[in-house]
Amino acid sequence: MEPEFTYPFSETVNHLKSSDIRDLMKYAIHPDYISFAGGMPNNHLFPVDEVEEIYHNLPRDIKELAFQYGPTTGYPPLREAVKKYMESKGISFENHDVLITTGSLQGIYIISELFLDPSDTVLAELPSFIGALTLFKSFQAHVEGVPMDRDGLIPEKLRHAYKKQNNVKFLYAIPNFHNPAGLIYSKERREFILSFIKENNLVLLEDDAYNELYFDEEDRALTRPLLAMADEQTAKQIIYAGTFSKIFGPGFRLGWLILPKGIFNKAEIIKQSLDACSPNFSQVIADTFLREGYMEKYLERIRPQYKLRRDLVLQAVRKYFPEEVKYVEPKGGFYLWIELPGQVEAKKVLDYALDNGVVFVLGKSFSPDDSLVNTFRIAYSNVETDEIDKAIRIIGEGIYKAMSEVGV
């Protein structure tokens, strides 16, 4: 037998690691498991008929455009529609511009390429979005996790982390309906973040994927983007990442970056090499979806559905989980974050749950240094309502079992 061929890998390749969620996902899509694992919209709520209607009604020349290459910065009408939409949330485009991206993860990739050299530091919330953490590490950056309380990043912890680290290139934060922590930043904490980046000339990457998914109209005001709250100078330090994944469908792979004009052209050049342009077909459809009011109606339909799932989960948690378990009641979004007493390993709970047909993601997956072993995330967005009580009961049994094993 001939020897295997030796591939001339780059040095970067050694720093690539597979996300540890990957293995778990085989359970998440397995029909025999009830899954709280996937951070994804509900399969049965997508606007599948609306898209058929939208495509059918497009003029022929626009349909043809949808099949063609488009500008690297995005389909021009969609860029305008996104600007108008973001202006309605208080964001000004005086010093910023919109770049359409192939999902918001590509946006985060572009920002990483813009700023990160090996051994640079990114400050991120602890816990944080696993996709971003994996990505930052693939750039050989050090990710420093900064603890949060129920109102967001803890001021003294952020100050401490910033002082401790060299070459901090940016702060990555998810102020609204945080993935995975399920919390929303208080107004005071938002103001603190703004004064902190101003004082320290720090760039902020604001990931606002869940902005629209508030459950109660009265909480809408809480979701105001930091970019909208910032003064004109501070706004230049803020990059905002939005996505159609939660307000339309992840399958279109569409997001956007709102970039200070000083970095827009560089970001466009990076985007050009990544995939030339985002899918024009998706962009043409999303443009009509946003512009002609389909999105607003769709959101009105799905908010109560996610709220219902949140309610059912909380109801079951109160019924089946021991009192020692801590959590923040989510006011929106997809996630409930569970903290067990310090000495109890969430892994034991997951083992029990998997044995009994239920799956979720361990908290340590969302930590840059595998800490948070006593936590886990329940994503209630893509479960059937009639399965919630049973599944939470099983997790509760697992918690009692794990606690008793360590004598809690």
Add this chain to the structure above:
Amino acid sequence: MEPEFTYPFSETVNHLKSSDIRDLMKYAIHPDYISFAGGMPNNHLFPVDEVEEIYHNLPRDIKELAFQYGPTTGYPPLREAVKKYMESKGISFENHDVLITTGSLQGIYIISELFLDPSDTVLAELPSFIGALTLFKSFQAHVEGVPMDRDGLIPEKLRHAYKKQNNVKFLYAIPNFHNPAGLIYSKERREFILSFIKENNLVLLEDDAYNELYFDEEDRALTRPLLAMADEQTAKQIIYAGTFSKIFGPGFRLGWLILPKGIFNKAEIIKQSLDACSPNFSQVIADTFLREGYMEKYLERIRPQYKLRRDLVLQAVRKYFPEEVKYVEPKGGFYLWIELPGQVEAKKVLDYALDNGVVFVLGKSFSPDDSLVNTFRIAYSNVETDEIDKAIRIIGEGIYKAMSEVGV
């Protein structure tokens, strides 16, 4: 006035350059210009009605899947359909597997990330696809252009270039209906490339974007991929990049890599950070398009259309261009490559053409070192047939003018 904010750019950013085609593209989409600039399918030939039919007939659960995140490696039925399609071209999946990419450019990006460290070398045809050249350079690689004749890469030139360069990581080649050179490799030259990579343990990245666009059935046999021709061991050194851009529509942003199994997992991890997964909506539609015979019918419809444009362009070139101009008659694809006498600058011809409402791309854009100043590319794919004669006449006038200025 406050000072502008200074962004903490990475070192990589300094190596990013905008493709010089970008500025030209404003003419390419301007209604007052006849454009031979864009290397893109014809706007009016896309299967816009077929897609409506395909979506309409999809079962509800598949429509829902189209809106959701999918596996990083691709929508499983599409991966199977692509394998079957590629097997029909003689490619074996004994030691290879398919990764769906967001356009073939993303595939080339993934391969670059896999192999390229700064100051590594990529061997590429001279001229070559500008998107790939720009991308390789963004990785701070040196791109060594290797001259071609009408049959493909010239053996002694390739041997010489390989010997001269250190850290050659791979050879990038486009054997079928080359962009921008418009030629197809002869069987002998294909065999030479295979024996060359075998002898030198060199990786080959085979870009086969134009495989299906032969004009005459008898030329079909010429398009056999190098990966299909290679022996089992040599095949492990070959990565094949395919795309739906020319057989369906670039707006779906779908391509595929056929990867030796020894690098598949690493490529998947890179893909995960780039955009998590390719657009599932595009993938679900493309799967039906390929699987249910829509693609074959579509290709039968478009081949004669592109052939017609090739014929009209050649007819006009014979009529209006001076005898000193050299070119190879394309047997397929989108491009006619024009070589002027050595001392004549194509830039002068372009200036004249732009003044008279015609646009094309200079040959030096396709050269890694801005050589080839006496060449240009005519992309005839996306022009109206009744504009060709006039536009080629104008270019011809420009050539005579440029030649007379240098006394040819």
